[in-house]
Amino acid sequence: MDVNTEKKVEYTFKAPRGTVDILPTKWTLWRNLEEAGRQEFELSGYYEIRTPVFEDTRLFIRSIGEATDIVEKEMYTFSDSEDSSITLRPENTAPVMRAYLEYELYKTKKFQKFYYIGPQFRKERPQAGRLRQFHQMGIEAVGATDPLLDVETISVATRIFDRIGLKGYKIKINSIGCEQCRPVFRTILKEKLCDHKNGLCELCQSRLNRNVFRILDCKNEGCKSISHHMPSINDYLCESCQSHAKAVREALLEIGIPYIADAHLVRGLDYYTKTVYEITHSSLGARDAICAGGRYDNLISDIGGPSIGSVGFAIGMEATILALENVMAKHKTFSQEVCGPSPSIYIISISEETKKHGFCLLNLLRKANLSADFDYEGRSLKAQMRTANKLGVKYVVVVGPDELARGDVKIKVMETGEEVVLKQNEVPRWFLNKDASMKS
Ligand SMILES: [Zn+2]
Ligand SMILES: [Zn+2]
Known part of the structure; x- marks a missing residue:
């Protein structure tokens, strides 16, 4: 059929606005990223934590800040009973801190490291690269104010990008001060910006009073x-913030992580103090961040806990995968036909009668931890053989009427064309002895 004249069918239901389906063709990339993340997190002593996808709305207002874009207009907030308001998590740091306090984890050990992987939700204006359900993986190192810990988090992020083969990312860092020095700078900045009020966009004019940074x-x-x-x-950092920033920058150089000092880097969340950083990829255009993080020494006390310093980041998984696809496309190391795992064994049956035996065999193989598949479409021997070839299986097992009469099956080794006839019940053991690497 001519693709150009083929009419696209409009179905009744579509994925909600601002969401996408991650189809099987994309899972190789997603799994690689997730696995690289898990490996690097665990190598550096971070433990997985999973929090609910929704929380008490007040948690986000208190932590992210009332006058932020996220809290003002991007949260999915609803009530699940008359007197409670819940919100789909727009980020995962506040929920992790909430759990750290709720289970009094600081009582057993003050310093703890966590990682998470999961969906987050923000009601953003739908446009390219902005999803309303998106995925983040991130870490939180809770309970220490050492600047080297800030550097550790940056190094974990870069090793993840290196591990998946993402080239060309850049690290921007800045310090946004603390509760001592930031208000001074805020006042000065606000005064100076007010002089140029008319040159600012409408949104920024309203930001003058709410969130000048x-x-x-x-x-x-x-x-x-x-x-x-x-x-x-x-120019306005207090002594403590200055020496913290200096220590971070020196340690980055010492371990060979190049960075760009960006005095205008701020974050959209109120809870940051001192170090903030962003890792960007130029292939992504205007919204180029693939990772954002920093230190938040007041977050835990803001939500009612003790004063405990913390630092962490979140990697935007969609953005990272898009950047990786851009790089792969540029270097032509990427085919659109990225697929998930293929089975190693394909069972071909020739009639309804042999099909039943083929199905039993399929289940025996899978029970033996071997990856195997089978035809459910009642297709011809030839068509089944074609499927086996397309899947790239190592072995085909033929259950035909002649073999069945003798209680046998025929195994064909695809690479060599060699054929072996075996008793049905010997098949799993034969495969297990044959090739330990076939185990799924
Ligand atoms: Zn300061
Ligand atoms: Zn503006």
Whole structure:
């Protein structure tokens, strides 16, 4: 059929706006990223934690901050009973901290490291690269203020990108000060920006009173040229923030991680203190972040716990996979036909009668931890053989009427064409002896 004239059928139901389905063709990339993440997290002593996808709405208001874009307009908030408001988690740091406090984990050991992998939800304006359900994997190192710990988190992120073969990422870092020095800078910045109020975009004009720091990373050209001439927080950092920032930068150089100091880097969440960083990939255009993180020394006390310093990051999994696909496409190391795992054995049956025996054999093989598959479409011998070839299986097992009469099956080794006849019940053992690597 001519593809150009083929009419696309419109079905009744579609994935909700701002969501996508991750189809089987994409799972090789997703699993590689997840596995690289797990390996690096666990190598560095982080333990997995899974929190609910929804939380008490107040947790996010208290932690992320009332005057942030996320809390003001991007949360999926609803009530599940008359007196409670719940929100689909827009990020995973506050839920991890909530669990750390709720189970009093700090009582057994103050310093603990966690990692998570899972979906997050933000009601963003739908446009390219902005999903309403997106996935993050991230870490939280809770209970220490050592600047080397900030560097550890950055190094974990870079090793994940290296492990999946993502080339060309950049690390930007900045310090956004602490509760001592940030308010001073906020006042000065606000005064200076007010002088240029008319040049700011509408959103930034409203940010003047709510969240003046966000103006610094507005993508609007007018706002960009104004913030370019604004003072840098680096000139206003207190002594403690200055020495922290210096220690982070020196340690990054010592372990060979190049970075860009970006005085305008801020984060959209209120809870950050001192170090903030972003890892970007230029193939992604304007929204180029694949990882964002930093230190949040007041977050735990903000949500009612003791004063405990923490640092962590979240990797945007969709963005990372998109960047990886861009790199692979550029270097032509990528085919659209990325598939999941194929079975090693394909069972071919020739009639309804032999099919029953084939099915029993299929189950015996799978019970023996061998990856095997079978035809459910009642197709011809030839068509079944074609499928086996397409799947790239190592072995075909033929259950035909002649073999069945003798209680035998015929195994064909695809690579050599060699054929072996065996008793049905000997088949799993034969495969297990044959090739230990066939185990799924
Ligand atoms: Zn400070
Ligand atoms: Zn703006």
